[in-house]
Amino acid sequence: MAGAQVKTWLAPVLAQRRRLRRWRRQLVIIFAVIGPGLITATVNQDAGGIYTYSLAGAQFGYLLLWTVLPIALALYVTQEMSARLGVATGKGLSDLVREEFGFRTTFFLMLALLATNLGNILAEFAGVAASAELFGVSRYIAVPAAAVLLWLLVLQGSHRSVEKIFLVGCVFYLAYVFSAVLAKPDWLTAAYHTVRPTVEWNASYLLLVVGLVGSTIAPWQFFYLQAGVVERGVPRVRYWETRADLLAGSLSCAVIVFSIIVACGATLHQAGMVNLRDAADAAHALRPFTQYASALFAFGLLTASLLAASIVPLSTAYVICEGLGVEASLNRPFREAPTFYSLYTALIVVGAGLILLPGTPLVRIMVLSQVVNGLLLPVVLVFLLVLVNRRDLVGEWRNSSGQNLVAGATAGLMIALAAILAYWGLTGLPGAK
Numbered sequence: 001m002a003g004a005q006v007k008t009w010l011a012p013v014l015a016q017r018r019r020l021r022r023w024r025r026q027l028v029i030i031f032a033v034i035g036p037g038l039i040t041a042t043v044n045q046d047a048g049g050i051y052t053y054s055l056a057g058a059q060f061g062y063l064l065l066w067t068v069l070p071i072a073l074a075l076y077v078t079q080e081m082s083a084r085l086g087v088a089t090g091k092g093l094s095d096l097v098r099e100e101f102g103f104r105t106t107f108f109l110m111l112a113l114l115a116t117n118l119g120n121i122l123a124e125f126a127g128v129a130a131s132a133e134l135f136g137v138s139r140y141i142a143v144p145a146a147a148v149l150l151w152l153l154v155l156q157g158s159h160r161s162v163e164k165i166f167l168v169g170c171v172f173y174l175a176y177v178f179s180a181v182l183a184k185p186d187w188l189t190a191a192y193h194t195v196r197p198t199v200e201w202n203a204s205y206l207l208l209v210v211g212l213v214g215s216t217i218a219p220w221q222f223f224y225l226q227a228g229v230v231e232r233g234v235p236r237v238r239y240w241e242t243r244a245d246l247l248a249g250s251l252s253c254a255v256i257v258f259s260i261i262v263a264c265g266a267t268l269h270q271a272g273m274v275n276l277r278d279a280a281d282a283a284h285a286l287r288p289f290t291q292y293a294s295a296l297f298a299f300g301l302l303t304a305s306l307l308a309a310s311i312v313p314l315s316t317a318y319v320i321c322e323g324l325g326v327e328a329s330l331n332r333p334f335r336e337a338p339t340f341y342s343l344y345t346a347l348i349v350v351g352a353g354l355i356l357l358p359g360t361p362l363v364r365i366m367v368l369s370q371v372v373n374g375l376l377l378p379v380v381l382v383f384l385l386v387l388v389n390r391r392d393l394v395g396e397w398r399n400s401s402g403q404n405l406v407a408g409a410t411a412g413l414m415i416a417l418a419a420i421l422a423y424w425g426l427t428g429l430p431g432a433k
Contacts, residue, residue, distance in 0.1 A: 036228030037083065037242060039311070040221045041075060041249030042170045045256045046308030047127020048120060049215035050301055053257055054282035056208050057264030059274045060200075062186075062193040065261055067209060069194065071216045072254035076246055077406040078217060078381060079225055081388045081399060083242050086226035087234050088394040093226045094322030096387050106323045112379070116372050117220055117316040121351035124312060127305030129355055134283055134298040140356060147352035150310040154344060155334065169307045173256050175300035179286070180259035182293035185266030194258070210417050214373030216253060217410070219380040224315035227322070231329060263293060313347035375418050378411035385411070 045053075056064045082093065089096060098106040125143055132142030153165065199205070234242055267286055268274070276282050283301060286294040314330075317340050321328030327337040334341045385407055389398050399407070 036225050036232070037079060037245035037247075038170060038249040038252060039166045039228075040079065040225045041246070041253040042173055042256065043166065043304070043307045043311050044216065044218050044221055045173065045253065045260075045304055046120070046124055046215075046312070047130075047301060047305045048123035050127070050260060050304060051123075051276065051282070052208065052211040052215045053260035054264045054268075055276055056212060057261040057266075058268040058276055058282065059204065059208070061265040061269040062190045062262070063198045063200070064205075064208065064212065065190060065194040065258065065265075066197040067212050068254050068258050068261070071213055071257070072250045074213075074406055074410040075217050075253060076250035077403055078384070078410065079221065079246050079249070080243060081384055081403060081407060082222040082226045083229050083234075083246060084239070084397055085384070085388045085394060086229035087236060087239050087242065088397045090230060092230055092318060092322040092328070093223050093384070093387075094319045095325075096393070097383055098323050098325065100387065100390075100393075101383070103323075109379070109383070110320050110323045112376055113219060113223070113319050114316060116376055117312050117319075118347070118350070119372060120218070120220065120312045121309065121316075121347055122354055124305045124309035125351045125355040127301055128309060130281075131283070131298050131302035131305060135302075143352050143355055146306055146309065147348050150306070151345060151348050153310060154314065154330065155341060166307060166311065169303055170252070172303040173252070173300060175296040175303070176256050176259040176263065179293040179296045179300070180263040180266075182296070183263040183266040183286070185262045190258075190262050190265070206417055206420060210375070210414065212257075213410075213414060214375070214377060216257060217377060218373045219376045220312055220315040220319070222380060222384060223319045223322075224311060227315075227318040227328070231331060263297065267293075309348075309351065313344050313351070316347055317341075317343040375414070378414045378418075381407055381411040 085096070086092065091099075094106065094110070097109060125146070128146045129139035129143050133139055229242060263286070264282055268276075268282065283294050283298040286297055318328050320343055321337075321340045324339070326339045328340040329337055332340075385399070385404065388394060389404070391398060
């Protein structure tokens with residue numbers, strides 16, 4: 001009788017333990033799957049990107065929300081192409097461009113990406129400086145400390161350990177979701193503009209559309225993602241895990257972009273505060289509306305800037321080393337990949353050093369880096385499209401017609417917008433704010 005009572009008493013406890021074990025197994029599976037896809041899609045919401053999204057909300061309210069879903073779709077399709085190319089060939093994107101198009105083409109591509117990414121790196125350290133100052137820490141303390149921390153992180157860790165730290169950092173992007181909720185937006189109006197496109201034919205609007213695409217789908221992402229997939233050694237039979245990772249990253253990116261635009265549209269736009277100097281200015285401007293949203297916005301900016309200030313130099317080092325045909329791997333010690341680690345170190349030093357110089361035009365650097373991202377994107381997409389449709393390279397893993405349509409439309413749209421903006425640049429900018 002006593003034994004039966006003990007079993008009855010223990011039954012719910014044992015059932016709870018079984019449920020906990022199932023949840024633990026599911027979490028292990030989830031964290032085993034997610035990786036480069038979530039990192040590249042989420043961390044690309046960096047200081048320059050956050051400023052661009054904030055400016056979109058401040059200047060146009062909810063009107064640009066309709067771009068979030070198609071950009072997220074284009075992000076998933078284009079990143080999936082890059083990851084599939086890496087799994088099918090076992091090579092990074094720069095490696096393939098050099099082998100298939102020659103060193104001269106690769107050299108000019110490397111120069112373009114180096115110039116663009118240097119602007120991005122400056123924007124990341126500008127974000128570190130500005131967000132730290134919002135918390136009362138001088139940039140002359142925060143920036144050098146961040147540079148040393150990021151340098152040690154990469155030089156002392158393996159690819160997997162560095163990846164885990166980046167994944168933990170991605171969690172802090174939820175600060176923007178909370179900021180949007182605390183801003184108390186008109187959710188019905190926001191939902192309406194998310195599904196109903198509203199286009200204004202003026203330079204400010206179209207420039208922000210280019211910036212939004214360039215902020216969300218940056219050229220460096222493809223190089224970092226493909227290198228990460230190759231370093232992981234993802235087998236073809238487990239490629240579904242990478243697709244799940246990419247889908248999670250694209251959805252996460254959409255939620256972050258949506259939240260930032262909504263937070264600024266519900267507050268700054270309604271108050272007529274349409275001119276922002278940088279992303280930190282957006283966090284500061286939120287204070288009269290809600291103190292907590294402002295603090296969360298600033299915290300999200302600091303986290304995003306730190307992560308991107310590490311990943312963008314890594315991506316640049318991958319691009320150049322793969323293009324030159326030298327060793328590029330986080331799993332190798334410094335003596336086996338000296339060029340790779342030296343480039344990473346140089347980019348960190350230059351990016352952090354220039355931000356500390358007085359008179360550096362931070363705002364112009366941050367905006368132009370995102371626009372240049374958008375202008376360089378179709379060039380990288382063309383290379384990617386050609387490579388991923390080569391039967392001799394990927395066999396049956398070639399693109400479907402739908403994938404070619406989405407990627408081609410993204411490249412074509414960016415080329416068309418670039419042509420319009422170039423024309424207006426020569427003839428005058430109508431409707432500029």
